[in-house]
Amino acid sequence: MPTENPAPRTAVIGLGAMGLPMARRLAAALPVTVFDIAAERRALVTAEGAAEADTPAGAARDADVVLLAVRDQAQVDAALFGTDCAASVLRPGAVVVLTSTVGPEAARATADRLAELSVHLVDAPVSGGPTRAGNGDLLIVVGAAEEARALAAPVLLRAVQGSTTVALVTTAGLVTPLLARTDLSPQQLALVCLAMGAGGLSVSHINDAGYWMFTKLVGLDVVAGLRTWTVLTTAMGLIGFALTALLWQVM
Incomplete structure (x- = not known):
């Protein structure tokens, strides 16, 4: 029987209509740490085995991949570069997957700021709604x-x-x-x-x-x-x- 290996760490920041079902699917297969300003939403994922953090930095610490599912560019900037932000703890080579629709210029600006930290950005806005997110049936447009x-x-x-x-x-x-x-x-x-x-x-x-x-x-x-x-x-x-x-x- 194979021995267990250290799992790649995944953080999900934002547990809204789309982020919550995506986090639940990820938590079923991989160790996940989640952050949302609403503690009751974090509890919905921790009940299924995920860990929780009370800041973006806490969720992203030691993460290999950070999935960001927030409303707009202001929330992207707050999560990545604001107080107790994710970017402050990300390791070189980490990947941020941005599932929010923020537009190409905003995505490029975010990618440039992360590149200064040797962190990759994958711009991956999702479409399909919460039900399809829960079923793993989203349309994902990837730019990177x-x-x-x-x-x-x-x-x-x-x-x-x-x-x-x-x-x-x-x-x-x-x-x-x-x-x-x-x-x-x-x-x-x-x-x-x-x-x-x-x-x-x-x-x-x-x-x-x-x-x-x-x-x-x-x-x-x-x-x-x-x-x-x-x-x-x-x-x-x-x-x-x-x-x-x-x-x-x-x-």
């Missing part, structure tokens, strides 16, 4: 640097749909037209492919046939599978992306 986008798209697709093949094929269809308008070198294009592979490897859970094959083979129940196989595949994906991002910087 090429290497960050190549990771984020298959991670999001894998988490919702389950299949690595579907995640990678769909991502390739989304990314290829965008790459055609760039001036990337052959080496950078190869790194984009590797980042896609890292994303497709991550977050294997109960929607994935490989998850069931592994858990049945080693005799794990669903909870133990989430704590071992899901964590292991996600850690491997994040490590793969970190190596890819490092190589991208030296190209």
